[in-house]
Amino acid sequence: MSLPVKPWHIPPRLATGVLILNSGxxxxxxxxxxxxxxxGMAAGTYPFLRRIPPGQFVRLLSASEIALGAxxxxxxxxxxxxxxxxTAFAAGLVGLYLRTPGMREEGSxxxxxxxxxxxxxxWMLGIGxxxxxxxxxxxxxxxxxxxE
Numbered sequence: 001m002s003l004p005v006k007p008w009h010i011p012p013r014l015a016t017g018v019l020i021l022n023s024g025x026x027x028x029x030x031x032x033x034x035x036x037x038x039x040g041m042a043a044g045t046y047p048f049l050r051r052i053p054p055g056q057f058v059r060l061l062s063a064s065e066i067a068l069g070a071x072x073x074x075x076x077x078x079x080x081x082x083x084x085x086x087t088a089f090a091a092g093l094v095g096l097y098l099r100t101p102g103m104r105e106e107g108s109x110x111x112x113x114x115x116x117x118x119x120x121x122x123w124m125l126g127i128g129x130x131x132x133x134x135x136x137x138x139x140x141x142x143x144x145x146x147x148e
Contacts, residue, residue, distance in 0.1 A: 004078035012127045013072045013079070016086055021069025027062035034058070045099045046092075064089075080135020087128030093121040 005013070030038070032055065039054035042061075049057060068085045071077045096118055097103050103115030111119035 003075045005075045006079070009079045009131070010075075012130075013075075013082065016124050016127055017069045017072030019069075020065050020086075020089070021073065024062045024065025024067075024069055027058050027065065030055075030058045030062070041096065041100065045096050078135070079131045080138075083128045083131020083135060085128075086124060087132055090121055090125035090128050093118060094125055097121065 027034075027038070035054040035058040038061065039049065039052070039057045042057065043049040052060070068082075068089055071082045071085055097111070097115060098109075100115075100118070102112060103118055104110065105112055
């Protein structure tokens with residue numbers, strides 16, 4: 001039985017999985033002030049999130065990040081599936097960057113000093129999209145070691 005992971009998938013899965021898992025674990029026991037800050041930023045960009053209380057939002061975010069991080073780290077999870085989760089997560093972060101005032105220089109996509117922390121998340125979006133595109137275009141009938 002072979003795993004649904006190619007050797008080249010391992011470095012980006014490890015890099016993103018460890019980062020996201022750590023983020024989720026660090027939010028697990030967030031205090032009220034931290035929960036309010038994280039929720040406020042998210043709800044400012046995605047208004048539908050205002051309906052969720054800050055503590056509950058951060059617990060859900062923490063659980064989601066832990067699940068996604070684990071999915072990326074576990075080689076039994078198909079890369080295309082882990083990539084779909086990573087793409088959705090990273091798209092939300094890139095949305096925060098694009099829609100939150102003060103994150104970008106006026107009239108530009110270039111980040112301000114404050115925006116750099118979110119702008120860098122575009123690399124996760126690129127990795128996730130690469131995994132998804134490979135999963136959608138892969139020819140399962142061709143041996144994996146045969147050149148394309």
